[in-house]
Amino acid sequence: MRKLVILGLLAGLIFVAGCEKTTTEYVYLDEYPPPPSGITSVTADEAVYIYWHPVEVDDIDGYLVYRNTSETGTFTLKADISHPDTDWVDTEVINGNTYYYRLSAYDESGNESDLSEAFAMDTPRPEGFDEVIYDYYYEPNYSGFDLYLGEVVRWDSEDCDIYLDYDVLLEAFFINVRFEDYYIQDFGYADDFDDVGYAPPDGWSGFNSIEAIEGHMYVLKLRHFGEWHYARVWVTDLFFDYDVPAMEFAWAYQIDPGNRELKIVPGMPKHVETIVQDN
Numbered sequence: 001m002r003k004l005v006i007l008g009l010l011a012g013l014i015f016v017a018g019c020e021k022t023t024t025e026y027v028y029l030d031e032y033p034p035p036p037s038g039i040t041s042v043t044a045d046e047a048v049y050i051y052w053h054p055v056e057v058d059d060i061d062g063y064l065v066y067r068n069t070s071e072t073g074t075f076t077l078k079a080d081i082s083h084p085d086t087d088w089v090d091t092e093v094i095n096g097n098t099y100y101y102r103l104s105a106y107d108e109s110g111n112e113s114d115l116s117e118a119f120a121m122d123t124p125r126p127e128g129f130d131e132v133i134y135d136y137y138y139e140p141n142y143s144g145f146d147l148y149l150g151e152v153v154r155w156d157s158e159d160c161d162i163y164l165d166y167d168v169l170l171e172a173f174f175i176n177v178r179f180e181d182y183y184i185q186d187f188g189y190a191d192d193f194d195d196v197g198y199a200p201p202d203g204w205s206g207f208n209s210i211e212a213i214e215g216h217m218y219v220l221k222l223r224h225f226g227e228w229h230y231a232r233v234w235v236t237d238l239f240f241d242y243d244v245p246a247m248e249f250a251w252a253y254q255i256d257p258g259n260r261e262l263k264i265v266p267g268m269p270k271h272v273e274t275i276v277q278d279n
Contacts, residue, residue: 031111032107032111032112032113033055033057033060033105033106033107033111033113034055034057034105034113035055035103035104035105035113035114035115035116035117036052036053036054036055036063036086036103036104036105036116037052037053037116037118038051038052038053038118039051039052039101039102039103039116039118039119039120040052040120041101041120041121041122042122042194043122043123043124043125043197043261043262044089044124044127045095045124045125045126045127045252046091046093046094046095046124046126047089047090047091047093047124048089048090048093048099048101048122048124049087049088049089049090050065050087050088050089050090050101050103050120051086051087052086052087052103053086054083054084054086055083055105055113057107059107059108059109060083060105060106060107060108061082061083061106061107061108062080062081062082062083062105062106063080063081063083063085063086063103063104063105063106064077064079064080064081064103064104064105064106064112065077065078065079065080065081065088065090065101065103066078066101066102066103066104066115067090067099067100067101068099068100068102069097069098069099069100070100071100071119071121075100075102075115078090078092093124094124095124095125095126095255096123096124096125096254096255096256097123097124097256098121098122098123098256098259099121099122099123099124100119100120100121101119101120101121101122102115102116102118102119103115103116104116122261123254123256123259123261125252125253125254125255125256125261125262126150126252126253126255127193127250127251127252127253128150128250128251128252129193129250130236130248130250131145131152131248131249131250131251132152132246132247132248132249133145133152133162133163133164133246133247133249134164134241134244134245134246134247135164135165135166135244135245135246136155136156136163136164136165136176137165137166138244138245139244140154140155140156141154142154143155143163143164144156144157144159144160144161144162144163144164144178145160145161145162145163145251146159146160146161147161147162147220147222147231147251147253148161148224148229148253148255150251150253155176155178160178161177161178161182161220161222161231162175162176162177162178162184162220162233163175163176163178164176164212164245164246164247165209166245172211172212173211173212173238173245173247174209174210174211174212175209175210175211175212175218175233175235175247176208176209177208177209177220177222179223180208181223182208182220182221182222182223183204183205183220183221183222184204184205184208184210184218184219184220184221185200185203185204185205185210185218185219186205186210186211186213186216186217186218187216187217187218187219187232188216188217189213189215189216189217190215190216190217190234193234193250193252195217196217196219196232196262197261197262198260198261198262199219199220199221199230199231199232199254199260199262200219200260201260204221212235212238212247213235213238214235214236214237214238215235215236216234216235217232217233217234217235218232218233218234218235219231219232219262220232220233227257227258228257228258229253229254229255229257230253230254230259230260230262231251231252231253231254231262232251232252232262233249233250233251234249234250234251235247235248235249236248236249236250
């Protein structure tokens with residue numbers, strides 16, 4: 001941003017025909033832009049999406065995205081984004097690792113702001129879509145799902161996290177968790193897969209079985225390798241495949257132990273969220 005400053009330098013006094021004449025010099029002072037604000041991120045599979053508010057100065061030229069593996073310490077430059085773009089996707093990430101992002105802005109003269117005080121924190125994790133499992137009684141080999149590996153498994157295998165059960169008398173589908181120290185809760189209807197960002201710390205069902213309802217999101221707390229992990233399942237279709245009950249769903253699994261982050265939508269301030277470690 002350039003500010004016109006009148007220095008009013010008096011070059012001299014010239015007296016011509018009894019008149020006084022002065023000269024005025026105009027000098028431009030170049031100010032540094034402020035850093036971006038409103039930094040948020042979206043958790044994805046082997047990717048992190050970064051969003052921020054535009055810097056409202058006349059000569060803003062672009063933004064620099066910096067990343068680190070901790071909140072403090074040296075942040076490394078990862079991207080140079082030209083204005084007016086205010087988003088960037090980081091694909092050089094590993095699922096289960098946590099990354100911190102801060103931004104600066106620069107103007108047409110190359111003046112760069114300080115790094116933003118606010119930051120976005122994100123832990124990418126695997127996800128999948130259009131998975132199908134069948135009722136455990138009719139198709140036992142294709143009735144369970146391993147959220148850690150993202151694979152369809154047999155309902156009574158050691159790798160099974162959830163499996164499908166259709167109650168003929170109730171004419172209802174049920175999602176069963178495989179083991180006693182697994183927990184599940186119905187988060188209610190969701191418009192899309194991104195509606196649930198964080199697994200709740202409590203509110204789990206007291207049963208290992210919960211009715212599957214089309215369009216509902218289910219959040220799970222699972223003990224894998226002696227540590228708690230969180231996941232979610234979004235039921236997209238309940239149907240009969242040649243008279244065999246079946247469920248189609250999308251899923252996301254957080255491989256970082258104790259991290260309840262599943263996904264955050266743009267506009268939610270990630271830097272105020274707290275990772276909760278459950279023991």
